[in-house]
Amino acid sequence: MALPRNGSDGGGGVVSQLWKVVREKELLKLGRRVQIVLQDVLLPDGRRVPDYLRIRTPPFVVVLALVPDGRILCERQYKHGVGRVILTLPAGVIDEGELPLDAAKRELLEETGFVGDEWIPLPQRVMHANAEGAVTYGFVATNCRKMQEPNSGDLEDMAIEALTPSEVLSAFSSGEIPLAGDACALAQGFLKLGLLKEGR
Numbered sequence: 001m002a003l004p005r006n007g008s009d010g011g012g013g014v015v016s017q018l019w020k021v022v023r024e025k026e027l028l029k030l031g032r033r034v035q036i037v038l039q040d041v042l043l044p045d046g047r048r049v050p051d052y053l054r055i056r057t058p059p060f061v062v063v064l065a066l067v068p069d070g071r072i073l074c075e076r077q078y079k080h081g082v083g084r085v086i087l088t089l090p091a092g093v094i095d096e097g098e099l100p101l102d103a104a105k106r107e108l109l110e111e112t113g114f115v116g117d118e119w120i121p122l123p124q125r126v127m128h129a130n131a132e133g134a135v136t137y138g139f140v141a142t143n144c145r146k147m148q149e150p151n152s153g154d155l156e157d158m159a160i161e162a163l164t165p166s167e168v169l170s171a172f173s174s175g176e177i178p179l180a181g182d183a184c185a186l187a188q189g190f191l192k193l194g195l196l197k198e199g200r
Helices: 100-112 165-174 180-193
Strands: 020-030 034-042 048-056 060-065 072-079 084-088 091-093 118-121 125-128 132-142 158-163
Touching (some): 060 100, 072 165, 091 100, 100 132
Parallel strands (some): 060 132
Antiparallel strands (some): 020 034, 060 091, 072 084, 125 132
16 A cells, blocks of 8 residues: 655645644743743644643754864763763854854864864754754864864863764764764764765
8 A cells, every 4th residue: 555645644635734823821931941831722623722832942053073084073971861971962052142153163162172164054953843842953064173172161071082974873873872963963964974875
């Protein structure tokens, strides 16, 4: 049996209609760190969802940074949300009024002490399909070189490591790189750089 394709819902219709937010009430806000809202939502078929929760956190950037020999800058650090020491890509929250590219350059310099010659934007991604969560902006930075010592001001101590693409893929496959934002940047960045081949 053929499966539906190209936006078909399998019943002859096309899945394209947006939900309508009738009203929204803020339940909690802690500065820019988190906002929880309750929405009254009207679905295209007339059904009503009066208690739809949305959780919003600040947008952030993730940088896939390559040094001239092709190795990738990674950070080994404890992350409390995961509860263990992991490998991550350079990343951080976009300051209010800051452009994503400016935030990416700032975070790379602060966390690693490196700057990049060329910056390639990647498609933005949403971290949670239903609750929204955060929007992440990925960038590839090439020909990165060290300009200063790291000075991130983060709570976590970190060690900077330069790993080959195959080492990074192995760390991702094993769960040593567990963050969703990193996964998006790695997949999109490796495709952009020709390190992965798109399926046909």
